[in-house]
Amino acid sequence: MSNEIQKFRIDIPQQQLDDLRARLDSARLPAPLPGDGWDTGVPTTWLRDMVDYWRTEYDWRAAEAELNTFPQYTTEIDGQTIHFLHVRSPHDGALPLLMTHGWPGSVAEFLDVIGPLTDPAAHGGDPKDAFHLVIPALPGFGFSGPVTETGWTVQRIAAAWAELMHRLGYERYGVQGGDIGAAVSPEVGRTVPERVAGVHVNGGPGPMPPLPLAEDEFASLTAVEQDRVRRIEAFMQEEFGYIAIQSTRPQALAYGLVDSPVGQLAWIMDKFREWTYPRNIDPDKIIARDRLLTNVMLYWLTATAGSAAYVGYAHAGGWGTPQVNSGVPTGVIVFAHDIGIRRYSEPEHTITRWIEADSGGHFAALEEPALLTADIREFFRDLR
Numbered sequence: 001m002s003n004e005i006q007k008f009r010i011d012i013p014q015q016q017l018d019d020l021r022a023r024l025d026s027a028r029l030p031a032p033l034p035g036d037g038w039d040t041g042v043p044t045t046w047l048r049d050m051v052d053y054w055r056t057e058y059d060w061r062a063a064e065a066e067l068n069t070f071p072q073y074t075t076e077i078d079g080q081t082i083h084f085l086h087v088r089s090p091h092d093g094a095l096p097l098l099m100t101h102g103w104p105g106s107v108a109e110f111l112d113v114i115g116p117l118t119d120p121a122a123h124g125g126d127p128k129d130a131f132h133l134v135i136p137a138l139p140g141f142g143f144s145g146p147v148t149e150t151g152w153t154v155q156r157i158a159a160a161w162a163e164l165m166h167r168l169g170y171e172r173y174g175v176q177g178g179d180i181g182a183a184v185s186p187e188v189g190r191t192v193p194e195r196v197a198g199v200h201v202n203g204g205p206g207p208m209p210p211l212p213l214a215e216d217e218f219a220s221l222t223a224v225e226q227d228r229v230r231r232i233e234a235f236m237q238e239e240f241g242y243i244a245i246q247s248t249r250p251q252a253l254a255y256g257l258v259d260s261p262v263g264q265l266a267w268i269m270d271k272f273r274e275w276t277y278p279r280n281i282d283p284d285k286i287i288a289r290d291r292l293l294t295n296v297m298l299y300w301l302t303a304t305a306g307s308a309a310y311v312g313y314a315h316a317g318g319w320g321t322p323q324v325n326s327g328v329p330t331g332v333i334v335f336a337h338d339i340g341i342r343r344y345s346e347p348e349h350t351i352t353r354w355i356e357a358d359s360g361g362h363f364a365a366l367e368e369p370a371l372l373t374a375d376i377r378e379f380f381r382d383l384r
Contacts, residue, residue: 002075002076003075003167004075004076005073005074005075005167005168006073006074006075007071007072007073008072008073008074008083008143009068009072010064010067010068010072010143011064012060012064012301016301017060020261020300021055023260023261023262024051024054024055024261024262025055027051027260027261027262029044029047029048029051029262030044031044032044032045038270038273038274041266041270042266042269042270042273046282047262047265047266047269050265050269050284050289050293051262051265053289053293054261054265054293058289058290058293059290060294060297062290063108063290063293063294063297066111067107067108067111067294070085070087070114071085071086071087071088072084072085072086073086074143075164075167077160077163077164078156078159078160078163079148079149080139080144080147080148080149080152080160081143081144082136082137082139082144082160082164083107083136083137083142083143083144084107084134084135084136084137084144084164085107085110085114085133085134085135085136086132086133086134086135086168087114087118087132087133087135088118088132088133089118089119089130089131089132089133090118090119090130091119091120091121091127091128091130093128093130093384094118094130094131094132095130095131095132095173095174095197095380095383095384096131096132096133096134096165096168096170096172096173096174097117097131097132097133097134097173097174097175097176097376097380098134098135098136098161098164098165098173098174098175098176098185098188099133099134099135099175099176099177099181100135100136100138100161100175100176100177100180100181100184100185101135101137101138101141101177101178101179101180101181102177102178102179102180102181102182102312103141103179103180103308103309103312103313104267104268104271104272104295104299104308105179105295105363106137106141106142106295106298106299107135107136107137107142107298108291108294108295108298109295109363109365109366110133110135110365111291112365112366112369113365113369113372113373113376114133114135116369116370116373117130117131117133117373117376117377118130118131118132118133120377125377126377128381128384129377129380129381131174131376131380132170134164134165134168134170134173136161136164137298138157138180138184138308138311138312139152139157139160139307139311140152140304140307140308140310140311140312141298141299141304141307141308141311142298142299142302142304142308143298143302145302145304145307145308146302146303146304146306146307147307147310147311152311154180154183154184154187155187155191157184157187157311158184158187158188158190158191159191161175161184161188162188162191162192162195165195171195172195172196172197173195173196173197174196174197174198174199174200174380174383175188175189175196175198175199175200176199176200176201176202176376177201177202178201178202178203178362178363178364178365179203179362180312181201182201182202182203182204182205182206183205183206185199185200185201185205186199186201186205186323186326186328186330186348186349187323189326189328189330190323190324190326190328193326193327193328196326196328197328197329197380197383197384198328198329198330198331198379198380198383199326199328199329199330199331199349200330200331200332200333200375200376200379200380201330201331201332201333202332202333202334202335202338202364202365202372203334203335203338203339203340203362203364204332204334204338204339204340204341204345205330205332205340205345205348205349206340206344206345206348207322207344207345207348208232208339208344209229209232209341209344210344211229211232211233211236212233213229221341224356225341228339228340228341229341231339232339239274242267242270242271243313246309246310246312246313247313250306250307250309250310250313251306251310253267253305253306253309254305254306254307254309257299257305257306258303258305258306261296261300264296264299264300264305265293265296267305268295268296268299269283269292269296272287272292272363275337275361275362275363276337276361276362276363276367277335277336277337277359277360277361277367278336278337279337279361286361286367287363287366287367291366322348323348324348325347325348325349325350326349326350327350328350329350329352329353329383330349330350330351330352330353331351331352331353331354331355331375331379331380332345332351332353332354332355333355333357333364333371333372333375334354334355334356334357335357335359335360335361335362335364335367335368336357336358336359336360336361337360337361337362338361338362342354353378353379355375357371359371360372
């Protein structure tokens with residue numbers, strides 16, 4: 001295995017883009033189901049409009065150029081190619097910060113926070129809050145995919161991230177993430193606690209409450225926490241299907257998503273609509289269409305729908321296994337749509353900051369970049 005770090009630049013062959021355009025031009029959409037609403041999946045009317053925008057207005061070359069404004073690299077860790085952005089701050093004393101995305105996200109989630117975090121002085125902030133950013137694509141996702149081996153557990157990913165930071169010469173750093181990143185980031189703290197200054201997550205670091213809750217335990221929760229329990233229960237009844245498919249038959253699903261850009265778009269947009277805030281607003285009214293499509297493109301162009309699902313939900317070991325508290329200071333910001341409950345997180349995490357936000361959803365860096373940036377800055381201010 002080579003420890004070499006190689007420069008990387010995204011340069012998609014025009015043939016791939018022409019093929020995408022041809023597929024979009026000839027796409028066959030299903031007839032709307034009764035009501036054509038989000039309760040049965042992405043509405044045909046809404047998706048047709050998104051597909052038309054993708055065909056006629058979205059500019060991948062502009063998105064590619066934006067991504068390429070940030071230094072990118074690849075390296076092989078534990079037999080797997082890892083793609084990452086490495087954006088150093090111009091400010092002396094910047095703290096290295098490792099940021100991890102989730103599913104169905106990508107490194108594109110963080111584009112709007114890179115500038116404010118690396119160069120706060122240029123964005124109305126204090127240079128003392130600056131970070132050097134390392135933003136890897138999870139194994140199996142985007143240009144870190146596909147995976148070639150089984151066993152990419154949270155623990156294995158965390159060990160790979162610790163090795164990545166070591167190769168970059170960072171011996172003390174912070175970690176941050178949401179969704180899968182909210183599981184990986186604390187695990188980095190358990191893997192190398194002596195190197196991690198602090199762990200910051202959005203959405204809650206887990207674990208989930210033990211459902212079903214006893215009546216007296218439910219009654220002891222705050223009204224906000226009770227609402228979160230109800231939404232978790234609703235999720236298990238109404239939305240768990242995608243996990244059931246991705247954790248049992250990711251390859252069967254991949255054939256459709258890798259062959260059909262419309263299928264890939266619909267599969268991801270269903271979750272963006274369900275997990276953005278407020279839930280009853282179409283996702284393109286909350287996050288710009290170009291951002292949504294750039295995220296989808298990182299799945300489509302790399303044909304990683306299957307390996308991303310496999311790593312996210314079908315790895316050995318499973319999510320939710322009880323974890324040892326690393327003792328690393330942990331900060332949490334729970335946005336309005338998310339479901340973190342402090343009392344269930346505290347046994348496994350040394351929580352020193354817990355913020356409840358009244359806006360924002362699951363995709364924090366895309367929905368509320370300024371609020372997320374401010375919370376990251378404040379949490380790490382005393383940990384440098």
